[in-house]
Amino acid sequence: MKNDLNQDKNELRVSTLELFFDLVFVFTITQLTVFVEHHLSLVGILKATAIFTLLYWMYSGYSWLTNQVPPNALSRRVLLLGGMAAFLTCALAIPNAFDKSALAFAVSYSLVVLVHSCLYALEHRATVWRFVPFNLIGAICLIAAAFTNESIQVALWGVAIGLLFLVTALLAGNISDQKSSGYNLQPGHFVERHGLLLIIAFGESIIAIGIALGRVEFTPIVSFSALPGLGLISSLWWLFFTSDQVWSERRLHAAPVKDKVRLALLGYYFTFIPIMLGIVCLSAGLGHAVSHITHTLPSEFALLLGSGTALYLLGISAFRGVFDLHPVFIRVVGAICAIATYWAGVGCSALIQVALLIIIVMLLIFVESWFPETHSDRMTY
Secondary structure: OOOOOOOOHHHOOOOOOHHHHHHHHHHHHHHHHHHHOOOOOHHHHHHHHHHHHHHHHHHHHHHHHHHHHOOOHHHHHHHHHHHHHHHHHHHHHHHHHHOOOOOHHHHHHHHHHHHHHHHHHHHHHHHHHHOHHHHHHHHHHHHHHHHOOHHHHHHHHHHHHHHHHHHHHHHHHHOOOHHHHHOOOOHHHHHHHHHHHHHHHHHHHHHHHHHHHHHOOOOEEEEEEHHHHHHHHHHHHHHOOOOOHHHHHHHHHHHHHHHHHHHHHHHHHOHHHHHHHHHHHHHHHHHHHHHOOOOOOOOOHHHHHHHHHHHHHHHHHHHHOOOOOOHHHHOOOOOOOHHHHHHHHHHHHHHHHHHHHHHHEEEEEEEOOOOOOOOOOOOOO
């Protein structure tokens, strides 16, 4: 592959305003972690997934927007700050998004959609009609859901999420000319933006550990109990950022227009949902684990630790599959092993479970290092 990541020195890079925007958005990750901690059930996890799927769709819309329209004009900056404010109020409403804060969440989400539509219209005019109606109908569904009973509320949320999948299929299947279609993707900026988002999410996990330890009496054991959590998060960082991010950018550079859009949608939206939700579940479990590091874990927290790590591993496995990177199956095996550590958490201690998770991830890194190439030489474009 002849593409060099430094081939275009004038390529757009992530601005400080975009990074500021991401910091605000990641507050939704913190709030979802709290939501999961207070709704430790399958229904709670499904609700958290629904919330994140909607919010991450709109975050992706903003990241696509600034990928093509840098926020270097006053009107763009003001509107982007307005979008940040709307995301913040959405995040504040997350803990009760399905009951007493349902209307506040829906109205804030509608503002997120409207600001995004205005920003996109400034640059691409009529192109916005390819997706704006779907986004607006979804927002209206959420507002209507705030005034209904639980069964109808679930149905309306399902419609809103279903519309996202529909518009994604339509967008990915009807792109022939990248520039005129309003999807002038710049791979370097796009990959960097999502990588920074993931780094910030990892940082929120570290903060969750600090907050959890701040609630217990400081002892020598407590002073060192944060280290296993840091070790696990660091190993998860290593597994993705040392190769996958680099090769995905090269794939995006090499792909023709239609495949570029498809790869970006599949790789950085659909597979990032389990990746980010895995971090949410892991953060919820780690907070309790590090503050009770020498004790056995309640079953729900042991499950959060194992399943959160597994979900992350499955997400980055799917990411590799989208970009035709190899190997993939090793990480799937690792995900199965991560779930199995549940028994160590409930039967031995939090320390043993976290240590086993670190060992699993490090073994994945070691085994993959034996493969001479971490990408396929088959270019299917």
